Amino acid sequence: MTRILVTGGAGYIGSIATHMLLEAGYEVSVLDDLSTGHKDAIDTRARFVEGSILDSDALTAALSNCSAVMHFAGKSLVGESVEKPDLYMQVNVEGSTKLLDAMKVAGIKDIVFSSSAATYGQPGDAPISEQSPTKPTNPYGVTKLKVDELLASRAVTDGIAAVSLRYFNVAGALQTSDGWLAERHNPETHLIPNIFKATPSAPLQVFGTDWPTPDNTCIRDYVHVLDLIDGHISALSIMKPGTYQVLNLGSGSGYSVREVIDTASRVAGRVMPSVDVARRAGDPAVLVASIEKAKKVLNWSPKRDLNQIMQDVVSSGA
Ligand SMILES: NC(=O)c1ccc[n+]([C@@H]2O[C@H](COP(=O)([O-])OP(=O)(O)OC[C@H]3O[C@@H](n4cnc5c(N)ncnc54)[C@H](O)[C@@H]3O)[C@@H](O)[C@H]2O)c1
The missing domain is CATH 3.90.25.10 (UDP-galactose 4-epimerase, domain 1)
Structure with a gap:
């Protein structure tokens, strides 16, 4: 059976992804440091490793027996990112780099990443397509764009299969x-x-x-969180080694x-x-x-x- 690592699986979107993956027949491991998530949101059928994506040992333990990663863990408050840009660089960019390094050691190539409409900033385009210019207007959006660029470059250098999903406003409940x-x-x-x-x-x-x-x-x-996760599960089937794909998910x-x-x-x-x-x-x-x-x-x-x-x-x- 395919086991997926869900980083940030105690958070709003990650906990719902964990549940839906289990219902769809996947096995799930969760890595979360509980900094903004809730332990009681993690489905008890999932294997839970409490720790940070900044900790290589926690990453190694969490990646055990996994064949793909859904990477939701991160900091996501725009206002906080303006006050603490270094924290956002550390958790979102350094944390994602460490995750990719640990995946490389473990021989895992497939990753679906939670990117954001914040990467586009204030585009003149309506609606916003994946070809619209990326000009983030806050440190949060900058860090999401940096991870997108990191995934694109690791697809070339390490042959990973990456899908970056740029969410608009996610809402709803399960x-x-x-x-x-x-x-x-x-x-x-x-x-x-x-x-x-x-x-x-x-x-x-x-x-x-x-x-x-x-x-x-x-x-x-506004996109319903269940539709959003349906999109993530579909993304697992379009993985192509050595390729980075970016897709908007909204309504x-x-x-x-x-x-x-x-x-x-x-x-x-x-x-x-x-x-x-x-x-x-x-x-x-x-x-x-x-x-x-x-x-x-x-x-x-x-x-x-x-x-x-x-x-x-x-x-x-x-
Ligand atoms: N909610 C939205 O509308 C929206 C829109 C665009 C993008 N996103 C992105 O989707 C992802 C999930 O968002 P959410 O609303 O569920 O946020 P959330 O804060 O509820 O979940 C994030 C989870 O990551 C965990 N986490 C944070 N730092 C960590 C670390 N260093 N190591 C391990 N775990 C860590 C938190 O404890 C939390 O459980 C985020 O990456 C966010 O940027 C969300």
Whole structure:
């Protein structure tokens, strides 16, 4: 049976990937230092190694008997990356380098990497394709782009098979027989979970109501985490030694902040409190993925819409 190493398997996306891989018949090992993840989110059927991707011994132990890696571990808060760029370089870039070095020693060549729309920065293109220029506007996006470049170069020098998946906004939750797996970030910076945390005394802030969009709020692309992981599992079957492939994973549709709040209110059956405030520095008006390449190469398309995302978040008890 094929065993996959899931780095960051105690985190939001990695824990759901672990569960879905197990359900799809894979064996799974998880490597996580629990810095932002939760031990109780790791499926008990997975083999868990508690440790860092910066620790070669932990990597060697975690890679034992694996034939491929899904690499989710990392730091992913844009604001924190501006305050602590060295930490982001260390964990995201040095950590990924150590992972690739340990994979080389173990003779493992296949890797699927969690890259990000943050690699594109503020492109003029809408929708954003994989050919759009990469000009990250914060250290987080810089580190994701550096790992993409590292994978491309190791494909040439070491013959690895790498697929880099550039996620847009991931949301939604998964119900398992043990309960729900959902976002539990602290601090939470993502719009959808924050809508449900809003109260009349601490309403959700809508940054900017003067954007050149139909309702004057920003437009973003939201992909259900289950569709995202379906894309990862499909990626395991397109691995080609010596090749680096990059694919956007999003919904291909844009929703304004106002539409997202209205959908959340409708699904939850209560009005989500929000307040209009000034634009935030660095926010582009529209960020929507072109997913044509992923559709073609992975034979994949997202099956769940914004309504389904909201229903699952509400059911998960957000
Ligand atoms: N959530 C999104 O919308 C989104 C969008 C684009 C890209 N991504 C990327 O997807 C990945 C997963 O995101 P998430 O939302 O699940 O984040 P998360 O913080 O919930 O999960 C990350 C996991 O990595 C672990 N980790 C961190 N540093 C580690 C280290 N040095 N060694 C071992 N484990 C370590 C954490 O403990 C955590 O369990 C990240 O790489 C992130 O940059 C997420």
